[in-house]
Amino acid sequence: MKITKYSFLALIVALFFSACEKEFLDTFPTTAVAATDALASTQNAYAALNGMHRIMYTQYDAQGQAGEGSNNIFRDLMGEDIVYPLASGSTGLIGFLRWQSHRNVNDGFLRYMYRFYYRLISNANVLINGIDATPGPEADRKIIKGQALAYRAWAHFQLVQLWGKRYNAGSPNTQEGVPLLLSNTLEGQARTSVEEVYTQINKDLDEAITLLAGYTRAGTAAKSNINVNVAQGFKARVALTQQNWAAAATAAAASRQGVALMDTTAYVAGFNTVNNPEWIWGSRQIDDHNTFFYSYFAYISANFNSTVLRTQPRAINATLWEAISASDVRKKLWDKTGATVPVPPGGARVPYQNKKFLSQSSSSSVGDVPLMRAAEMYLIEAEAKARSGDNAGAQAALFALVKVRDRKAVQSTNTGQALIDEIMFNRRIELWGEGFRFTDLKRLNLPLNRNGIPNHLTALITVRDIPAGDPQWEWLFPQDELNTNKAIVQNPL
């Protein structure tokens, strides 16, 4: 009896102290990996780099926030050339058309854009500062670090163009730029001068170009990677903005090295595939990327079936379109009556309607996002040469592009300002919807002037003129940054 009693007690004691195994309280997610894994091998670091390519087009907080493609739409909406034609149509993204979103500290789009570029920088910094100690082949380390440096440079460049006062060559450029993040910290960083930001951008780009020498992109999403051509393209854009004409022309020529211009058939095929030979850099989207109603094509294409595009199809500045030569293939990207546009079911037809961009189908907003094309590089080279007085060089660079777009075209004989105007006109029609107009106006210190454009509706745009140098050319820092970063000084209101 006693024995049973005691063995029974022992059982209780045993049960009582049968504490769970030590690992019982160690739980880990299945939809994520430990941050330290990113640098465990070059193979993992490649995955972390691919993640950066992905966040270039993933969805953020709201519809219409789909990474750089969306940002390009925002910047072009702030120019003269994208028209919202219907007073009673969708008002999606209208805050940019009206020059409000970038000046409203509480605007979700402003916050998103600022967040977008710094998110890329933060991911790049992990790789830049950690890859040297990551085990794996040296060649892989160079490719990863080179791309991360190029990303960091490009993201800082996009930020400083919007939030900083314009770069003015020949002045010290001590005006406030943006926080320069070269290593990751949660401590709020102050703004660095515009000159310092550009110095670092160029340093990062030069190092990237060295590291990426000889790198050949591969894989199903090859063109979303940054190779030497892309890095040189960044360099060309940066130099153009710094009014460093010689460097811009050289880098632009280097960027399009080995890249062919597309033919007139490809030109009207919808600007939606990285397989287009002319694309130097672009995001590749596939069906299960879930693009729904947020993607680039959900806000710029002619055919996707969303309320935004059905009720407010995009159109081009009528004056600009009328000025395009009838034999130029680019004229076919917009329809003067809208009759030939492949509108979605129930979609509106309007004059000067866009059909440049076509999504996969009316039921799928999937499409590859163009981020850099050879045409831009010809135009940079032409502009840089024209502005530095090399009329012949500029005419040749421009003609190299135009002759492919318009078989009847002859080489321009314009010089000086007339030649520059011709190049800028080509820039506007060639790069419509690809995100250059706002920064072009800003870098050249030009006013916004929407007067005399017949299809802009005053009720929708509300703003026709912004003088050159007006404080509104500087984007405001979002309230969420001001709340958390005491070192930030807001731009003048």
Place this chain on the structure above:
Amino acid sequence: MLDANGQRFWDLGNLGSSGLGIPNRPSGGFAGRHTLAETTLNSQLFTRTVASVRSSTDLFFLKNFKFTNNASADFQYQQNNNFENTVVGDGAPAGRSRRQVSSSVGLILSQLLNFNKEFGGHGVDLLAGHESYNQRDNDLNGFKQGLSLSGNTELNNFTTINSLTSALDRYTIESYFSRANYNYRGKYILTGSLRRDGNSRFASESRWGTFWSAGAGWNIDKEKFLELNWLDQLKLRSSYGVVGVADGIGFYAYQGLYGFANNANEPGIVQSQTAFLNRELSWETNEQFDIGFDFSLFKGRISGSFEYYNRLSRDLLFEVPQPLSSGALTVNQNTATMVNKGIEANLDIEFIRSSDFVFSTNINVSTVNNEITKMPETVPEFVTGTKKYSVGASIFEYWLRTYYGVDPSDGAALYVSANKTSATGRRFITNSAGGIDTVTTLIANGKFEYNGSVIPDLYGSLAPTITFKGFTLSGLLTFQLGGLTYDGLYQSLMSTSNYGGALHTDILKRWQNEGDVTDVPRMDAGRGADFNATSSRWLIDASFLNIRNINLSYSLPKGLISKWKISGAQVFVGAENVAFFSKRKGMNNQQAFSGVTSNAYPPARVISGGFTLNF
């Protein structure tokens, strides 16, 4: 509408080009959207299955000992089937279908050892135990588009995968605990407890916390010196305890993570902007002190309780916002230490008690006061939504730009200026005292200030009951006095940036002509971001009176019903959510304690009636 063959079809608002002379619908009812058609043609089925298993084994031994082994398991299975049609709405024209399946198992195992003994008026009750909690959540989501043949919404019938994801999540807690109760002849009561908890939300070196409590009670009415015939009960009680809290943060709160982000078909991972390693993250603790008394007088004619409480919450767990330029959005941290204190009083009174007529009521009244007493050095303050956490403030105090009013000269909305030297949008307004106020029309230069608190001066309930002969009339009223609500719904109904959309009738009071004195700015599509911005303009007194329910019942006299061998019969009629009175008509500010309104269904008004019979 009917087509040429007399068949019915939906007017999707896009008949502008149909030749029928019908214009396209404008914004607010956009072409291609149709609430009724979409609801009719789409299908949604949500099913949930819940099962629980409980097992308990008691072993009694050595006279006063008891060993209990408890096991419980809770199972939950949910499936959401969702189909969107090919004709109209988000699914058109391809048609799409979604299947979301989730299952959750929560398993609790506990072992308790209990000792209970009474001797010479002393009562002792001791408990020691161990418990583990193990939760496993499985999710599977599939989403396809491209309907093949109509009539079947299963995924096989669609052509293209939009997304296909699954996840397994685990959450575990382990606890060791003990409790001791002692009483002497039911007069004096002492309790004490001590426990140690480990939680998987924290890192191994930070996950264990030790918590305890102590309490005492004194039933004064059982003392000989207080034998009064009008006193039924009088109990004095007090307790102090510390408990640990691990809520408000995710399952993997301390971990630094990268999420999956494949680039086309290439494997990819990307930094999570809300998951940064913080191995110091640990328990939030609540230290609660209360003292009070319960009483009952005059054979229950008056009874109630009164309590004062003081609760100190230390190291509040919070997803603290970070500079966007850091690449982080939030980091999980232990932050503020704050005090909540106040009184709670509960009173039951029978004003009239006679054989035919009883009139009684219950009154419940509470107050609460909240103040942040300490912030960690690393996080001296932070802004979250409409609030700012800082020492001396309350977590319920609004941190908003201060609204000033409307400029009678042009109807611009005015805010108190943060930077008075900034000339853009600056206005000088002569105030009622004859001074000059510097204000701004730019929301970005509006000054942030603490603008009052959510917390009411007083809140409570009143429940009167009247019984006359067989009739009983009862009701429940809840009320709040003071406090402020941020009425975001009203803000959106007063927003005039875009065409179309519903507006509040207050928009009729907008500024229209020079000299108009009003509190509603001019309607200006171009300035909505400034004129209708988040500010103290949208705060409103949160006082309310809610008639929650009224019930009337009648019990048929026994003499009348006994001949049918019925022992009891009752007829009743009742109404739930009878009326709600608040400062603004239609504003239901009972939704969230943060004081912010949101679109939600108001509680349904239910009127019911019936009868009961007992045989």
